[in-house]
Amino acid sequence: MASVTKIKTYHFLPCKYGLELLLDIGRIESLNHYVLDSTLHQLSFYEIIFIEEGRGTFTLDENKMPVAPQTVIFTSPGQIRCWEIEEQVKGYTLLFEKDFLHLFFSDELFLYRFQYFHQYSSPTQMQVSEVSFGKCLDLLYGIEQEFGQLQNDSNHLIRSLLYQLLVILNRYYASVYNVQRDTSVHSDFYRFRSLLEKKFVDDRSVEVYSRMLNISPGFLNKICKQFSGLSAQQMIHYKVISEIKKQLYQNKSAKEISYEFGFSDPSNFNRFFKKLTGITPQQYRKNI
Template identity: 80%
Template sequence: MGSVTKIKTYHFLPYKYGSEMLLDIGRIETLKNYVLDCTLHQLSFYEIIFIEEGEGTFTLGENKTLIKPGTVIFTSPGQIRHWDIKKEVKGYTLFFEKDFLHLFFSDELFLYRFQYFHQYSRPTDMQLSDQSLGRCLELLHGIEGEFRHLQNDSNHLIRSLLYQLLVILNRDYANVYHVRRDTYIHPDFYRFRALLEKKFVDDRSVENYAQMLNISSGFLNKICRQFSGFSAQQMIHYKLISEIKKLLYQNRSAKEIAYELGFSDPSNFNRFFKKCTGTTPQEYRKKM
């Protein structure tokens, strides 16, 4: 086993414009310090990438996106990523901290209402039609223009433009991948998704999650199948597998991963991974 691969983490700079601003926008090709090379890295914030020109690939975890005009890529905090560019990439990047919207809507589950964030069982990218891309670019230009002339109430206007953009993208994502586009799904489903992000290492029992939510296991399974197409246990396993793959990407040993994620021993960890993916951790690492 070789040494552990170092993954650089980039954090949001909230005081770039003087007063606190938890959202930023820029042109990919000109934004200072924007990472566009093959270096493995991760962000501690959300990003939406809009491709207008370019060729190559963008890898997010194990998902590889072909870069071409009209491509939109959604990344959530902590996902490992890198670029492999064949022709200069041009377009917009929009990135923000969760609190930029959470505080405004007084809803800590707000970003879980969109299908494309915190996604580990469906694609994290999509191809927009010229018409949809045009609508998105209009809103991006509005946000960009507001940043050029920031005022005391700019936060409110930018949030409203971002909200429109997120909803439009959610509708397009739902149409492309045939999932529910309604952002007002049963709140216990969003609460489960949020809990799963925080508790998946320590808790893999559907019954325990149901207890934390004060609902029955049967009802939790019902809403999970209704709104995601997967059972609660499948969602727990998908989240765990996505984290294991992230650690394998960093060249961590099976023993280290098994210990970190609470498996009783490496053989139990190996059996779980093969049952869920059809391949062993070692075979997966070689394939990568």
């Protein structure tokens, strides 16, 4: 049996400022023991990173992306990551728990309405113009200033600034990658994305998800294509493969992974992985 590599997990500190706040902001250069961790690690919360200066690479799951000025990086809970820094990185990190927005908007699907979170196929970073990056910095300054003088209603002001920031980032992302940015797309698509995060281990067929959503498989495929450019089955497969790769990062055996993901035996698991990636799990592990 393969030895298991322990991956460090960082958790959110809700009472860091004395009262419960499910959002935090900081300068990257002053949080280097957390932000710029060069070992494999993961977060249990959302993070958006704004690079003002620096050079190197940031690896998120298996995707290695360049670190450069005016770059914005989006990470979702549970993704495996590490930094390789060549020149000092400066900028902002914005971190928050989903409930910071979910509870306020009474919408558990709220964060699934933005293209850059829980993304399986498109990039999870973008480089924007100096003007666009400046608009983001203005909102970040506003959040930072409010943290410097917290009051009883500060969470409302901070939440409003975060909401503005998420919306303009969604516009920039849609423009950079030519994807749908309308956050009023059919709600069943967001429900599907949410279910996929919770059910991917147990269910891998479009029919099962369409029954849970009480819609036809054809309609589910239609709205998936409309918003993501992928079929529902492709989205399911992207999610399952991305999660399997996390397990391979930790050197789990094919037998362990096939059991966890509900495959009948390791050979079926190996065939599934090779069909979707072109290589065997063993080859993938060797590459990383």
